[in-house]
Amino acid sequence: MKKVLLFGDSIFNAYDGSRDTTRLTDALKKRLGDDYEIVNVSTSGATTADVLPRVDSLPACDVLVVEFGTNDASNDWGISLYDYQENLESLLKKAQKVTGASDTIVLSPSMPDFNNPEISKFYSLEGLDQYAEAAQRDAGKTNSFFFDLTHKMERLQDLPSFLTEDGQHYSEKGISWLADVLTNEITNLD
Template sequence: MKKVVLFGDSIFNAYDGQKDTDRLTKALAKRLGDAYEVVNISVSGACAQDVLPRVGSLPACDILVVEYGTNDAASWGCSAYDYQEGLESLIKQAQKVTRASDTLVLAPSMPDLTNPEMAAAYSLEKLDEYVDIAQRDAGKTNSFFFDLTHKMEKLKDLPSFMIADGLHYSEKGISWLADVLADQINKMA
């Protein structure tokens, strides 16, 4: 059985507006089937640099999936330099600790910019910059990369994939994200 570790923020924790849930973990496990064990070690509200002290406690795994950058790219997040340094360090340390044979790095999640609060906190320009950083860091660490930002930007009716806050995923969004992750993981296997 292959072990998949999800290491991200509230997007991977499937925050539902009130609390973190296991919706994504269960949905991904169902899609991957009995050949995989899915473990979620995500930290809601965190930026890449915030979780560096926790990397040492990650379990060994076959596939590591890293999803940080959504909070980093917010107006209250961190500079591009700090994101780049934090993400690269996080990936390198996590690969060493988990001994993962494969790592998948996701670009930041795309907020619903028609939501006034999200439009005030995020810009397409900054998200694009953070996508480029995530892609470069994936390359530097011999990781697979998936551009979640631009994949979401192309979705018809993005707000239906989100809960009312415009950032976290609805049931439809969780189902879509689980499909995306399962597809990417199966391509790596």
């Protein structure tokens, strides 16, 4: 049985607008079946700076899936692009060592609904592009697989239907789509 460790923010915690849920973890368990154990140690609202001190306590796993950057890229409470890239690289190197993961998948930041003024005021497409490029560079530096969540979401038809009313977190349709994406990425490692 392969152990998959999800390490991210509220996107991986499947925050539904009022609370964290197990929707993503449950969807992955259903799709991947009994050959995989899914463990989710994500922290809603976290940036790479917030979780760096926690990396030493991560459990062992076979596959590490890292999803940080959405909060980092926010111009309201995020961190600089330079700090994000430095933090993510440190986080990946340390997490790979601590967990002993044979494979690591790094996701770029999630794409908000730019038609929603309540969330779009905190992000720019140019900024998200830069954070996505930084995540891709760090994935390369750490021999990790990279999935460009930012630009994959940008190309979705009717993006708002994949998100909750807040324009950032995932609806049932979005969780199903993300679970399909992650299942594909994880099973392609075999």
